[in-house]
Amino acid sequence: MHNRLLANMLCILLAFGSCLALAQENPDPKAIVRAALDHWRGLSSYSEMTMTIHRPDWERSMSMRAWTRGDDYSLVRVTAPAKDSGSGTLLIDNEMWTYAPKINRVIKVPSSMMGQSWMGSDFSNKDIARADDIVDQYNHKLLKTEEVDGHTVYHIEAIPKENAPVVWGREVLQIRDDYVMLREDFYDQDNELVKSMVTDDIAMMDGRPVARVQRMSNVDEPDKWTQVEVKEVDFEVDLPDRLFTLSNLRNPRQ
Numbered sequence: 540m541h542n543r544l545l546a547n548m549l550c551i552l553l554a555f556g557s558c559l560a561l562a563q564e565n566p567d568p569k570a571i572v573r574a575a576l577d578h579w580r581g582l583s584s585y586s587e588m589t590m591t592i593h594r595p596d597w598e599r600s601m602s603m604r605a606w607t608r609g610d611d612y613s614l615v616r617v618t619a620p621a622k623d624s625g626s627g628t629l630l631i632d633n634e635m636w637t638y639a640p641k642i643n644r645v646i647k648v649p650s651s652m653m654g655q656s657w658m659g660s661d662f663s664n665k666d667i668a669r670a671d672d673i674v675d676q677y678n679h680k681l682l683k684t685e686e687v688d689g690h691t692v693y694h695i696e697a698i699p700k701e702n703a704p705v706v707w708g709r710e711v712l713q714i715r716d717d718y719v720m721l722r723e724d725f726y727d728q729d730n731e732l733v734k735s736m737v738t739d740d741i742a743m744m745d746g747r748p749v750a751r752v753q754r755m756s757n758v759d760e761p762d763k764w765t766q767v768e769v770k771e772v773d774f775e776v777d778l779p780d781r782l783f784t785l786s787n788l789r790n791p792r793q
Contacts (some may be wrong), residue, residue, distance in 0.1 A: 568695045572679060579750070582774075583774070585773045588767055590660060594762070602617070614627065615627060616628075627791075629785065629788045631783060634647070660765040661755040676703040680695065692721060694712070695713075737756075
């Protein structure tokens with residue numbers, strides 16, 4: 540109980556600091572991006588989601604459970620359908636592993652593959668990991684602000700630092716003043732828009748506004764998209780160290 544109280548107090552302080560960053564006359568765009576990531580994850584989180592992969596001639600859905608702790612730990616596990624159940628992805632300190640139950644193998648994902656599709660979806664391995672590269676490996680510029688439905692929306696351009704090990708030529712983000720990510724556009728090295736992630740529904744979940752439904756779609760193939768719908772989320776939860784291990788990725792104990 541004491542640890543939970545300390546965690547909640549720290550979360551409040553972090554949120555207060557983020558509010559100050561947003562309230563400044565000349566807000567720091569990097570601080571806004573960091574605040575949006577922290578808002579989504581909290582100090583730790585547990586969520587249940589459904590991912591729908593849509594193609595012109597077929598569609599399939601997967602149920603998933605996900606755990607995060609801080610910036611460095613996340614675990615995503617597929618729970619349905621039966622043919623995909625048990626598949627999982629573990630991130631520790633920017634290193635990623637996947638587990639394929641059909642072949643009973645844990646496979647380390649090389650950095651060169653982080654931009655590849657996750658489970659055949661329009662989300663990449665890095666998207667699923669919610670890695671902090673968008674903060675650490677990019678320079679940020681506030682393009683403009685606008686008022687939408689009573690909220691200030693910040694349009695922020697993120698351009699990779701020189702020699703940064705990233706895929707995109709630049710990204711443009713739209714972040715609301717309550718830290719909800721409304722849109723993220725991904726541009727290639729030729730400054731052509733490749734894909735966009737758009738928030739289609741926002742709901743109060745566990746006491747904070749959450750991007751409940753997000754859709755990733757490709758510009759050249761609008762009939763191909765992947766949608767993630769959050770069914771449940773709990774923030775600031777106690778998560779044991781053993782959760783974020785290769786052993787637990789292969790043989791789930793939670």
